[in-house]
Amino acid sequence: MIPSAFEYATPATLNEAMAMLAADEDAKLLAGGHSLLPTMKLRLAAPTKLIDLRKIGELRGVSASGGGARIGAMTTYAEATASAALKGYAALIDATSIIGDTQVRNRGTIGGAMAHGDPAADLPAVMLALGATVNVIGSAGSRAIAIDDFFVGMLTTALEEGEIITSIDLPALAAGTSTAYVKFANPASGYAMVGVAASVTMSGGKVSACRIGLTGAGPSATRLEGVEQALTGSDGSEASIASAVANAGDGLDILGDIHAGEDYRRAMVSVYAKRAIVAAIARA
Amino acid sequence: MTTITVTVNGKSYTRDVEPRTLLVHFLRENLSLTGTHVGCDTSQCGACVVHMDGVSVKSCTTLAVQADGASVTTIEGLANGTELHxxxxxxxxxxxxxxxxxxxxxxxxxxxxxxxxxxxxxxxxxxxxxxxxxxxxxxxxxxxxxxxxxxxxxxxxxx
Known part of the structure; x- marks a missing residue:
């Protein structure tokens, strides 16, 4: 399978990349290409131009930042997994070490995954649980998008036309916080049929705060706010977790397919929410 | 056409390619290195795996132009002369x-x-x-x- 013909450019700066993007409304940004190129090979996408971001140095690398961490958009999953600055974010490493396979992790990027907004991608759940901020730049300047506002719908994010993700900021984890990500993977593709990330803060034997992110089950990643409310204030025991997740899937927009029907997938939201919370607390 | 220079198995090649040329096709058809195979063509089967700048990648999901300036090792580059890896x-x-x-x-x-x-x-x-x-x-x-x-x-x- 060969993509339709397109032009190719490797801008050296963000300004150059933004100018190219503004000049051609059918141009696409190329990061790792592991979502975009398969789509182009199937001719589901036929951009006129690929603007490869690989030569823009400021998009690369992970750094500690104000107690938290800043992940350059072009950081690959393999680089993130190996990064000392991200070691404390166990849920992120859970995800970046199991996405796709070794070769996908060597090419696929954190920023690319976020921009694509695939409803079955792993990272959206993790970023929701960690309370990340997506930093973007566009012709109107730079802005920071809170993760709770970022995933708008199926393959749709809050990114405006012409905007480029530059980095993702992870806030410092509060004392007593531990995190985990678990998924029910599609046996063929490995994509999440249900994936849940949990960030749980324990204080004085009680859950003082938590954020739970869900991916794979519906048209876009979302927080499980009902579970968060039910879990907060509890003692974090297995019984209290079971009670908090009992109706986790209720009221959610759930998609069914040949691998897992809607009812089954909804039931699995509870199962995997529980596993993620138990795994996070076990790391405390 | 885009001109690319890729080092493959230690040898530098400069070629003009269409941007849509996949790395696996560049290796097989432009350089006649047919050891790298096209299997599923959907980045699942791994028959096309080569090393690019020291890490394994699926060359059916990499454009030849993305390898411009890179060092690629294919199965043909693994043996040391007649001594198998x-x-x-x-x-x-x-x-x-x-x-x-x-x-x-x-x-x-x-x-x-x-x-x-x-x-x-x-x-x-x-x-x-x-x-x-x-x-x-x-x-x-x-x-x-x-x-x-x-x-x-x-x-x-x-x-």
Missing amino acids: ALQEGFWEKHGLQCGYCTPGMIMSAADLLKNNPNPTDDEIRHGLEGNLCRCTGYENIVRAVRYAAEKMNTVNAD
């Missing part, structure tokens, strides 16, 4: 193949695995080869072949 020898000795179609990619993925983990357990070998499919062997002998290569490489390194 420990993995090639392992696949021979342990009968790690039947039809052989997946073997080049399997070996290139295994080489990446052993570089990062010189002494993997059988589980780690299986996990490390999750991006490579073999429809003949049932994988048992592939795992034995990689274990053979790890042991041989560790022995040589210990000498």
